[in-house]
Amino acid sequence: MSQLLYEGKAKKMFTTDDPNVLRVEYKNDATAFNGQKKASFEGKGRLNNAICTKIFKMLQQKNVPTHYIETISETEQLVKAVSIVPIEVVVRNVVAGSLSKRLGVDEGVTLARTIVEFYYKSDELGDPMINTDHALAMEIATKDELAEIRRLALDVNDALQAFFSEAGILLVDFKLEFGKLKATGEIVLADEISPDSCRLWDKETHEKLDKDVFRRNIADLPETYEKLLKRLEDVK
Amino acid sequence: MSQLLYEGKAKKMFTTDDPNVLRVEYKNDATAFNGQKKASFEGKGRLNNAICTKIFKMLQQKNVPTHYIETISETEQLVKAVSIVPIEVVVRNVVAGSLSKRLGVDEGVTLARTIVEFYYKSDELGDPMINTDHALAMEIATKDELAEIRRLALDVNDALQAFFSEAGILLVDFKLEFGKLKATGEIVLADEISPDSCRLWDKETHEKLDKDVFRRNIADLPETYEKLLKRLEDVK
Ligand SMILES: Nc1ncnc2c1ncn2[C@@H]1O[C@H](COP(=O)(O)OP(=O)(O)O)[C@@H](O)[C@H]1O
Ligand SMILES: Nc1ncnc2c1ncn2[C@@H]1O[C@H](COP(=O)(O)OP(=O)(O)O)[C@@H](O)[C@H]1O
Ligand SMILES: [Mg+2]
Ligand SMILES: [Mg+2]
Numbered sequence: 161m162s163q164l165l166y167e168g169k170a171k172k173m174f175t176t177d178d179p180n181v182l183r184v185e186y187k188n189d190a191t192a193f194n195g196q197k198k199a200s201f202e203g204k205g206r207l208n209n210a211i212c213t214k215i216f217k218m219l220q221q222k223n224v225p226t227h228y229i230e231t232i233s234e235t236e237q238l239v240k241a242v243s244i245v246p247i248e249v250v251v252r253n254v255v256a257g258s259l260s261k262r263l264g265v266d267e268g269v270t271l272a273r274t275i276v277e278f279y280y281k282s283d284e285l286g287d288p289m290i291n292t293d294h295a296l297a298m299e300i301a302t303k304d305e306l307a308e309i310r311r312l313a314l315d316v317n318d319a320l321q322a323f324f325s326e327a328g329i330l331l332v333d334f335k336l337e338f339g340k341l342k343a344t345g346e347i348v349l350a351d352e353i354s355p356d357s358c359r360l361w362d363k364e365t366h367e368k369l370d371k372d373v374f375r376r377n378i379a380d381l382p383e384t385y386e387k388l389l390k391r392l393e394d395v396k
Numbered sequence: 397m398s399q400l401l402y403e404g405k406a407k408k409m410f411t412t413d414d415p416n417v418l419r420v421e422y423k424n425d426a427t428a429f430n431g432q433k434k435a436s437f438e439g440k441g442r443l444n445n446a447i448c449t450k451i452f453k454m455l456q457q458k459n460v461p462t463h464y465i466e467t468i469s470e471t472e473q474l475v476k477a478v479s480i481v482p483i484e485v486v487v488r489n490v491v492a493g494s495l496s497k498r499l500g501v502d503e504g505v506t507l508a509r510t511i512v513e514f515y516y517k518s519d520e521l522g523d524p525m526i527n528t529d530h531a532l533a534m535e536i537a538t539k540d541e542l543a544e545i546r547r548l549a550l551d552v553n554d555a556l557q558a559f560f561s562e563a564g565i566l567l568v569d570f571k572l573e574f575g576k577l578k579a580t581g582e583i584v585l586a587d588e589i590s591p592d593s594c595r596l597w598d599k600e601t602h603e604k605l606d607k608d609v610f611r612r613n614i615a616d617l618p619e620t621y622e623k624l625l626k627r628l629e630d631v632k
Pocket of ligand 4: 404405406586
């Protein structure tokens with residue numbers, strides 16, 4: 161018996177016969193600006209599932225703990241059920257998007273040091289930026305959990321930078337979510353890593369290979385994601 | 397020879413014959429919402445100077461390093477010249493103002509843990525909230541300086557809470573600025589601590605004794621500040 165547990169903006173989460181396992185279905189929907197801009201693109205679910213699968217497999221090989229179990233169809237994965245820590249963790253290597261506005265620094269400037277940001281995952285509040293003290297005072301996570309999340313986020317950054325670099329791609333920034341395994345409380349990487357949640361630029365031309373093509377009406381989304389997948393597949 | 401070095405929203409800073417010493421003049425101007433709301437109040441400069449003097453003397457007695465030297469007139473202090481770290485440090489014990497909006501928590505809720513926030517001091521950018529990584533990547537301060545600033549901010553909080561408590565006043569939140577002494581680079585508390593930069597509520601009635609009476613048109617500003625000064629003077 162499989163029940164729809166949650167339908168989000170980009171994915172559906174279903175129960176499976178195993179209470180510790182969920183089925184994720186990647187939808188064709190794209191949203192931006194906290195859901196204000198919406199569209200649907202034939203092939204998006206398939207492309208994100210394929211790209212995310214490649215990335216989760218790569219991370220597993222590098223011993224990063226993730227919720228990923230296996231990919232069971234063109235648009236579906238099985239993942240470990242977790243209780244999501246309601247923090248969107250953003251890792252930034254190059255200035256873009258909201259950071260450019262916040263600090264008054266031009267997009268494209270390489271940061272002297274990687275920046276990790278926490279956003280409180282709350283659609284009603286518009287995902288406000290928070291710091292460690294806010295997370296602790298609100299009891300969103302413990303001090304140890306926050307330290308582990310930061311450590312894992314930086315490990316993921318190292319792994320992703322190397323991975324994309326081989327495909328000639330610059331990892332500008334990305335968003336992660338972490339969860340706690342129901343059984344042990346262990347923190348693992350959850351949700352997705354895809355062009356929906358990363359900024360990826362061609363190293364030479366700075367051509368965008370991510371959801372900014374949709375946010376900013378720059379190019380066709382499925383064509384862009386297809387191009388990205390092709391480049392990742394071409395890496396030996 | 398004394399020259400106007402800088403005229404800010406609430407104070408003027410003058411040079412003195414000693415390059416390591418500045419003269420601060422407290423103005424009668426009040427501003428709110430990043431300068432959008434403005435007014436001038438007879439007596440405000442005198443009241444803030446008197447209140448701030450009491451607080452800096454109290455902090456000195458508790459061995460908190462500050463820029464304060466002495467009060468030389470009703471509206472003037474001498475202070476050590478520092479190079480200001482461009483971070484507004486906000487310390488919060490009770491939810492109010494922007495934190496209430498950010499986290500969707502009612503004003504007046506006591507925090508489970510004190511929150512320290514950093515805002516990048518930049519009128520053009522609207523003083524955006526930043527975290528430690530932003531400060532380090534932007535080279536606004538070093539890691540050691542940020543740790544020292546946090547430690548001092550929490551020490552100031554302990555001292556201020558005890559001080560105001562004796563006057564029957566709840567210290568809701570406050571803003572600090574720190575600077576580096578020109579000679580040694582030592583971090584000291586600079587700028588001011590006054591009802592302009594604190595939220596202070598009567599413990600029993602929650603009557604506001606700070607600049608929120610001006611921001612929110614609740615009561616007369618000089619009358620409120622006079623009442624606060626009187627209560628601080630009445631403490632033995
Ligand atoms: N392993 C997991 N276990 C439980 N929930 C998960 C897991 N991985 C991701 N989630 C959650 O499932 C939802 C995925 O759907 P998505 O369309 O991304 O939602 P949203 O609109 O909230 O971003 C998210 O709320 C995410 O936090
Ligand atoms: N000891 C000091 N040495 C040098 N500058 C200082 C010192 N103390 C405070 N300042 C700076 O002087 C200015 C004080 O004036 P103020 O009216 O508060 O300015 P603002 O409008 O920037 O808040 C602030 O910019 C503050 O950072
Ligand atoms: Mg999502
Ligand atoms: Mg000021």
